[in-house]
Amino acid sequence: MWSFGRIIDRYATNGYGPPVGTLETIELAARTKELTGLDLNYPFDEGVTVEQVKAALTAHGLTATNITPVIYDRGFRSGSFTSADPDIRRAATDLAHESVEVARALDARYVKFWPGQDGYDYPFQVDYPTLRRHAIEGIRDVARNFPDVTFAIEYKLKEPRNRLFWSTAAASLLAIEQMGADNVGLVVDFGHSLFAKENPAEALSLAHSMGRLVDVEVDDNYREWDDDLTAGALHLVETLEFLHVVRTIDWPHPLKLDLFPYREDPGEAVRESVATLRSLEDAAARLPLDALHAAQSRHDAMAVQRLVRTALLG
Numbered sequence: 001m002w003s004f005g006r007i008i009d010r011y012a013t014n015g016y017g018p019p020v021g022t023l024e025t026i027e028l029a030a031r032t033k034e035l036t037g038l039d040l041n042y043p044f045d046e047g048v049t050v051e052q053v054k055a056a057l058t059a060h061g062l063t064a065t066n067i068t069p070v071i072y073d074r075g076f077r078s079g080s081f082t083s084a085d086p087d088i089r090r091a092a093t094d095l096a097h098e099s100v101e102v103a104r105a106l107d108a109r110y111v112k113f114w115p116g117q118d119g120y121d122y123p124f125q126v127d128y129p130t131l132r133r134h135a136i137e138g139i140r141d142v143a144r145n146f147p148d149v150t151f152a153i154e155y156k157l158k159e160p161r162n163r164l165f166w167s168t169a170a171a172s173l174l175a176i177e178q179m180g181a182d183n184v185g186l187v188v189d190f191g192h193s194l195f196a197k198e199n200p201a202e203a204l205s206l207a208h209s210m211g212r213l214v215d216v217e218v219d220d221n222y223r224e225w226d227d228d229l230t231a232g233a234l235h236l237v238e239t240l241e242f243l244h245v246v247r248t249i250d251w252p253h254p255l256k257l258d259l260f261p262y263r264e265d266p267g268e269a270v271r272e273s274v275a276t277l278r279s280l281e282d283a284a285a286r287l288p289l290d291a292l293h294a295a296q297s298r299h300d301a302m303a304v305q306r307l308v309r310t311a312l313l314g
Contacts, residue, residue: 188213190242
């Protein structure tokens with residue numbers, strides 16, 4: 001939903017557009033005529049009820065794909081589940097519990113945690129075992145309280161903290177395994193994977209192979225920051241490979257867009273992303289799988305390049 005909201009940065013602190021409320025966001029998303037659902041931040045605007053949100057989604061033919069509790073705003077600026085203050089950790093847990101009930105009311109598929117403040121900024125600032133214990137135990141305890149609910153963690157290398165605990169696919173999957181909760185998995189965001197200097201297709205394959213893939217998000221960036229540009233704006237071949245993995249694992253859910261159109265019309269950014277993804281999906285379908293697998297079995301880079309070039313460019 002943030003793609004349609006008021007987007008700010010460290011310079012334009014009043015935002016690049018007017019404030020956009022929860023209900024208006026749903027209407028703007030529907031106007032794109034390309035979306036089937038929304039990732040909804042919770043809490044909603046003051047005075048907006050769950051019933052109103054549900055009615056708006058239904059009226060516009062949209063669903064709530066998931067609920068994302070806002071555990072990353074200034075109230076959690078020194079950490080949510082990892083805060084040194086037990087009252088702040090308790091507040092993060094309480095908000096997570098509320099989000100579960102909202103997710104149930106809206107028939108959302110899962111609850112997503114983006115613990116963007118759970119980390120540190122300076123060497124020696126934290127005791128790493130304690131940080132790790134709080135990060136893992138905080139989410140584990142929520143997940144164990146709701147064994148019938150799916151939870152997902154969206155990892156990211158940094159921002160807003162300089163170092164995040166949930167930083168890479170491998171580190172996050174290891175922590176989830178240590179958590180020992182069967183109902184917790186990972187959101188693989190293409191742009192976050194680029195930013196972490198990963199190969200997004202490999203990260204996606206890894207999460208799926210471990211049975212921990214909950215959702216897939218697509219965008220693009222220059223690999224130096226989480227720019228949230230339109231899908232395929234820069235890394236066409238890597239996006240193609242990402243979509244190829246999406247096809248090979250028979251991913252059953254819609255792809256999600258994580259865009260920050262600071263100066264662009266958000267509806268146009270969504271439509272351009274969808275058009276690019278559809279073109280790349282067509283290219284992925286043109287890949288001759290037998291020939292591709294044969295070339296991969298030989299690690300034949302040039303044979304693979306020819307197959308990819310032909311599928312992509314003709």
